[in-house]
Amino acid sequence: MRVTAILRKKLQQQKVDGILITDLLNVRYLTGFTGSSGYALITRKQAVFVTDFRYQEQSRQEVKGFRTKIECGERAGELKEMVEVLGVKKLGFEDHHVTFGFYKRLLQKKLRLKPLTGAVESLRIIKSPFELDCINRAIRRAERAFRKLQPSIKAGTTERKLALKLEELLKEEGCKTIPFGVIVASGFMSALPHARPTNRVIKKGDLIVFDWGGEYDGYYSDMTRTVAVSGKDIAKQREIYYIVLEAQRKAIEAVSAGIKATEVDAAARKYIKQQGHGENFGHGTGHGVGLAVHEKPYVSWRSKDLINENMVFTIEPGIYLPGFGGVRIEDMVVVKKDRAEVLTGLPKNFKII
Amino acid sequence: MRVTAILRKKLQQQKVDGILITDLLNVRYLTGFTGSSGYALITRKQAVFVTDFRYQEQSRQEVKGFRTKIECGERAGELKEMVEVLGVKKLGFEDHHVTFGFYKRLLQKKLRLKPLTGAVESLRIIKSPFELDCINRAIRRAERAFRKLQPSIKAGTTERKLALKLEELLKEEGCKTIPFGVIVASGFMSALPHARPTNRVIKKGDLIVFDWGGEYDGYYSDMTRTVAVSGKDIAKQREIYYIVLEAQRKAIEAVSAGIKATEVDAAARKYIKQQGHGENFGHGTGHGVGLAVHEKPYVSWRSKDLINENMVFTIEPGIYLPGFGGVRIEDMVVVKKDRAEVLTGLPKNFKII
Structure with a gap:
């Protein structure tokens, strides 16, 4: 959980309440998940990992320190709901990974977004x-x-x-x-x-x-x-x-x-x-x-x-x-x-x- | 060149003067290039393929029907120059592939952009x-x-x-x-x-x-x-x-x-x-x-x-x-x-x- 703590400090510095991690290597780095579909949401107090039906079993074995949620509907819509439940007003995202198309779908859901470049990469660069x-x-x-x-x-x-x-x-x-x-x-x-x-x-x-x-x-x-x-x-x-x-x-x-x-x-x-x-x-x-x-x-x-x-x-x-x-x-x-x-x-x- | 012709018809319909193809499979589909770095720019009259030094030799062997250019500087800046030379006023891009970060760098270069979703995928779905x-x-x-x-x-x-x-x-x-x-x-x-x-x-x-x-x-x-x-x-x-x-x-x-x-x-x-x-x-x-x-x-x-x-x-x-x-x-x-x-x-x- 040490890296999650550093990430939370960044959230404060960047004045966002949470960060959406979609780059799969960053997701793996933080959660341990090795599958090919899923994302992580880290807020000041919570850490949630989201994947779909196919990876239910696998995520149970691999993911540590995150609550796991199985998504069944449209990604942007479910994310919006979750962000509201968690009390996130402004959400950071990986602008070097999120496509312009997905960004627009999030905007349509009236999410307040802030691009954060390389938040996890700046941790990954130093090896434990x-x-x-x-x-x-x-x-x-x-x-x-x-x-x-x-x-x-x-x-x-x-x-x-x-x-x-x-x-x-x-x-x-x-x-x-x-x-x-x-x-x-x-x-x-x-x-x-x-x-x-x-x-x-x-x-x-x-x-x-x-x-x-x-x-x-x-x-x-x-x-x-x-x-x-x-x-x-x-x-x-x-x-x-x-x-x-x-x-x-x-x-x-x-x-x-x-x-x-x-x-x-x-x-x-x-x-x-x-x-x-x-x-x-x-x-x-x-x-x-x-x-x-x-x-x-x-x-x-x-x-x-x-x-x-x-x-x-x-x-x-x-x-x-x-x-x-x-x-x-x-x-x-x-x-x-x-x-x-x-x-x-x-x-x-x-x-x- | 048949698919390029269909793509050009789309340019007209979408009221753009060119399209930037960055998804590598789409690049391969259109140009024949199998390397891992490069993009294509198709305007109403021109078709340019851009890669870097490492793929100079390979692109010479593989790419057909496109003029090849070797990039040596920063991608957004070189693209801006090329777009100007080719007389492109409004440029379509693959919004499901271009990241939000790259989109912003293109905007900073004062490029007029229009997201086009799945322009090439809609061709790829039908097999020749x-x-x-x-x-x-x-x-x-x-x-x-x-x-x-x-x-x-x-x-x-x-x-x-x-x-x-x-x-x-x-x-x-x-x-x-x-x-x-x-x-x-x-x-x-x-x-x-x-x-x-x-x-x-x-x-x-x-x-x-x-x-x-x-x-x-x-x-x-x-x-x-x-x-x-x-x-x-x-x-x-x-x-x-x-x-x-x-x-x-x-x-x-x-x-x-x-x-x-x-x-x-x-x-x-x-x-x-x-x-x-x-x-x-x-x-x-x-x-x-x-x-x-x-x-x-x-x-x-x-x-x-x-x-x-x-x-x-x-x-x-x-x-x-x-x-x-x-x-x-x-x-x-x-x-x-x-x-x-x-x-x-x-x-x-x-x-x-």
Whole structure:
């Protein structure tokens, strides 16, 4: 109930009597509910979770600290009634999640509304020891799966086969979902930061980018490793690999509680630019990971986020040379007082297979 | 380009000069883009697709009939500029998708906006021959996967093992994604319409509900079969099975172009009620399936949808007896002039294993 208490303080500051939580990850964070339909209403004194018939049984098992109500009619109408019963005069809502259409239906019910951006996200950005434990377990699952995949990585197989195999291994490790379809991008395809696996056959001299993640109790992990296939001259592959690795090291070193996220991004970006590849690193340096695989803080040149203790995010610079290939190396870190602790344990030496 | 032409007619009717398409499935439907960030802007004369750096290469391969633009700044600001260049005075937007927060940022840019609900969804609800072909292929993949699973269904295995195996088989059939985590619910768990697989061991006398779907080129299928495990008296299991099957038959028979979706729902519901199980069928009878696994038309007692030719939806009544178990049988149908054509081909006799 500690987070609910912080949220209630916000209600006072924002001069609203309650907040409607509709973003399902925020609902899960607060209530424990893992289903796909439901919302929470937190007032200064009450905490209600609302779902429908299908999730009656499940919510009974999962939801703690909230009174559960089963909705049977039209959502806006039932919400209006409940808000009146609870004595809420002004209701905050998640304006980054509520659609304009639903907002209008609420207005038609004569609800007094106030948009509150990121009220729950600002709590989620700081991870509790329980959450850190889940994230660590999600990392371990992803690492074990990758280790088991390694014997299959060789010239002659395809991106798709490797991706499928890695997804199966993740499931075998116990991941109920995976954060995103595993990326295996080889040869010229590895120059596409978000390539999806194709039937391309792995060849000698290829760079292969693996970008994947695991899950534990709803929490995700996210990591990237790039390997090279032997049998051809791979001097250039090695060269860009070590530039990316050094850029990553500099970004990790830059982390400290109290700095701006842009400073972490700049540390990696500046080095890559100095090495003449400024044009070939088009994405941000990292992003928060938790119940969502992309969440605050965002570590890029346009981020407004501040870095604080117990935030968890990725550090993943890359260099992408069109038509040739790319390298990306991604670890997850947790912020300590004056440094980053790297959570990802897989080795980062230039691996030639 | 036919759908773009219909959409342009709507622009005229709605007195707007363009429409902003942000829902990613709608974007995919119109442009062919399968990535996870981008939007489309369709004016009376132009069609522009906008994405970011990461999808430059991919959009080049996928997007047809649209001019592609790579965004590099803040979305609302760039959109404002583009809208001005294209001479759009009033812009329609998807109010069921655009968040209240983004709406406000667009207003701050002094854009004149008009909410348009379901402009693209009203096109998507009617399937083209190409889409029907994809859906049929998605069904065949799901059926082949289930047939391959059948030898593994027996007492002693667990729900989770069966679900994992079925997911692997779906991937092996070529499904790049699956519409939802495979449901395997056995014994008392089968009384939960949306149960997720657990480590529960399959026992003699169990009902087992399998609810799963396949994919082909972005289009989904969705089906449910319920089997019983021999070795105990299963008279009651058989009894409710045949009530559900007959309810399903009646709903399928009720389908005809021009009727209300509520009439299809009522056909199944009335029969289940007559048989004394009205309380044990709490969900709707079906839903449309296409690029989304749940889309229009919705076949329930509160639906406002009309049934028309070439709509595709599920018919999936169920009876759920708390503590005992449940039966659900789900087929997909396509609407012909005066009847439903059942697309799902798996047999529906009461299968005892």
